[in-house]
Amino acid sequence: MPVFRPLITLLATIVATLATGWIVDQALQRIAARNPGAPVWPLLRRCRIPLQLTVITALLLAASPLKRIFHLKNDEGAHHLLLLFLLASLGWLTVRVVAALLEALLGRYETVTEDPARRQRVHTQISMLRRAVSAGIVIVTVAVMLLTFSAMRTIGASLLASAGIIGIVAGIAAQSALGNFFAGLQIAFGDTVRIGDTVVVDGQQGTVEEITLSYLVVRLWDHRRLIVPVSYFVNKPFENWTRRDPGLLAAVLLHLDHTTPVDALRGALHTRLETHPLWDGTEWALNVTDATPSTIVVRATMTARTPDDAAQLRFDIREHLIAYLRDEHPEALPRLRTTP
Known part of the structure; x- marks a missing residue:
């Protein structure tokens, strides 16, 4: 009988945890069905697992059924372990909730804005904000978990006394990392480069695929990935072909003979462009x-x-004009002239 009641308490804790997760999930499903235009409710359903871990850990801390089942006289170790699990679960839950809210905000903005440049800018800013907030939540969670240890609280006074020296040393050691961090924030909210922009870095053209707090991933034309520190885009000049207008002017250069019928070639170009799907008119x-x-x-x-359409259009037009001259005006192709 002494063990029977704690077992019932433990089973009730598990059932209450599962019921809480099911009730919250069903409520979110009904709210999402009533508000199909609001993306936040389906995204919040991802928080079910961290929510259940938080609930079951809190209930185990409150009821302490494990102490009575295993006849633990000193349960400080088990209590401390459950407290650490509770703090970690709360941090995980907070990260999931913040991520869902920011993704819902981005989805809402994309449905009401047709300008691709603005959508790319907001996408970049929200991605950077989510990473920064998640990193801050993780740091705070780990700090609170460390403060639960008595040894950490004991040496807290000495740490505070030497905080100035430690701060100076840490600032010097992490100068590069901090520089990249603030450079990433400057890029996100300064609108210099965004996810999806076509950039030229050290003579290599590519599309910005990902922006983190420390580096950017640029996808090159041959699907290689160029990893560039974010500080590069703050300290050095680079080309951004799509910052204001994603449209570009494609150019084709041909070296031809002096007898080339330029008007006929101009007409052939116009005729081809009118039927080409990549020309924007x-x-x-x-x-x-x-x-x-x-x-x-x-x-x-x-x-x-x-930019991708411009590159492909340039290739197609060059090929078409050369074929036109070869078939219709072969004398226009460059030749090496000699005199006897």
Whole structure:
């Protein structure tokens, strides 16, 4: 009988935990069904596991059924362990809730904004804010867990006395990490580079795939990933092709013979662009930009919606114009002239 009652308490604790998780999940499902336009409720369902861990740990701390089941006279170790689990669960739950709220805010903003530049900017800012808040919650949680140890509380006074020296040493040692951290915040809220932007870094063109508190991941044209410290984008110049307008002007240069029929070539370019799916219909031109003793330089320009479309359009137009000259005006292709 002395063991029977603690067992019932333990089973009731487990049942109460499962029931709490089920009730909260069902409530979120019903709220989400009534408000289909609000993405926050489905995202909050991800918090079920940390919520259940928090509930069961709190109930075990309050009821202490394990002490009576195993006849523990001194349960300070078990009580301390449960307290650590409770703090960790609360930290995990807080991180999940904050992440769900920020993702819901981003999803809500994307549904009411059609400007891709603004959506990329907000996406970058919210991603950086989520990482910073999550890191802060983890640091606070670990600090509170450490303070539960009596040894940490005992040496607290000496640590505070030497806090100035430790702060100076830590600041010097972590100068690079702190610089990257504040550079990441400056990038996120300064709108210099965003996720999805096309940038040129050290002569290599790529698309920003991920921005963290310490580095950026740039996906190159051949699917390689270039890892760049965020401080690079603050201290050094770089090209951002899509900061204001994702559309770009693609250019094709051809070296041709002086007998080239420029008007016919211009008409062939216009005819091809009218049927090309990557041309956005905004601008196009074909001009003779230079002349040498043996050739002329013809430049064809046309606009596209994105940098990737501009690159592919440039390849297609170059191939089409060369094929047109080869088939219709072979005399326009450059030749080496000799005289007897």
